Amino acid sequence: MSKLFFTFEGPEGAGKTTILKMVVSKLQEEGKKVVATREPGGSIIAEKIRQVILDPSHLEMDPKTEALLYAAARSQHFVEKIKPSLDEGSIVLCDRFLDSSLAYQGIGRGLGIDAVKSINEFAIGNRLPDATILFDIDPQVGLDRIAAHSEREVNRLDAESLAFHQKVHQAYLQLADKYPTRIYKIDANKPQEEVFQSVWKIMIQLLN
Ligand SMILES: Nc1ncnc2c1ncn2[C@@H]1O[C@H](COP(=O)(O)OP(=O)(O)OP(=O)(O)O)[C@@H](O)[C@H]1O
Numbered sequence: 001m002s003k004l005f006f007t008f009e010g011p012e013g014a015g016k017t018t019i020l021k022m023v024v025s026k027l028q029e030e031g032k033k034v035v036a037t038r039e040p041g042g043s044i045i046a047e048k049i050r051q052v053i054l055d056p057s058h059l060e061m062d063p064k065t066e067a068l069l070y071a072a073a074r075s076q077h078f079v080e081k082i083k084p085s086l087d088e089g090s091i092v093l094c095d096r097f098l099d100s101s102l103a104y105q106g107i108g109r110g111l112g113i114d115a116v117k118s119i120n121e122f123a124i125g126n127r128l129p130d131a132t133i134l135f136d137i138d139p140q141v142g143l144d145r146i147a148a149h150s151e152r153e154v155n156r157l158d159a160e161s162l163a164f165h166q167k168v169h170q171a172y173l174q175l176a177d178k179y180p181t182r183i184y185k186i187d188a189n190k191p192q193e194e195v196f197q198s199v200w201k202i203m204i205q206l207l208n
């Protein structure tokens, strides 16, 4: 069966959104049906949940509340957008998905991978992406990129300590070791065009 559901994952400022847009343009030039989306978000309700989760003034948010809100947004996004798009044969490219919850809430917040997996199974069943591109970057380099990009708002998660982002980065590397046939790690410290070429090479292999 052909692979259709792709997710882009990695620490803050790794270049996921930038490269996802480039991949979408290239696939559309080739006449493919593509749906680009993101998490948290991707539907009206899920975008509203995103505002609640990422609001920098919500400092009192409990880690379990945070994990449940991400799962709630994912449930709505999956049922309303991802599944119907896959069912009609579109390629779906999603900027962050389940692995973000495993890395940020499971390890970063210390809730544990199993607990976070279990609430997400309730939310979306056991559908995993067909393939995941992990943008591997030194977290400090990613945070510096965001800081240099002055028009981008700093959200509640960006504002966490470097130690938190390093934990998240390590969690992603562990996930890549655990799911070697699904997660493709690329070096995101490199210049944009080089990163794009690495991602495109993987996409072509998987789509053909
Ligand atoms: N390879 C690269 N080298 C240098 N700068 C880059 C590279 N890729 C993207 N950037 C720049 O880094 C900033 C962050 O990129 P982008 O928003 O794509 O990252 P992201 O992984 O989606 O971040 P986040 O998850 O935090 O939203 C942008 O200003 C973008 O132009």
Ligand SMILES: Cc1cn([C@H]2C[C@H](O)[C@@H](COP(=O)(O)O)O2)c(=O)[nH]c1=O
Binding pocket: 012, 038, 039, 040, 070, 096, 097, 098, 099, 100, 101, 102, 104, 105, 155, 157, 158
């Ligand atoms: C899906 C998902 C996301 N997060 C975090 C990761 C980022 O800090 C923000 C999203 O911001 P972005 O600019 O759109 O990358 O949310 C998370 O902690 N858990 C998740 O499941």
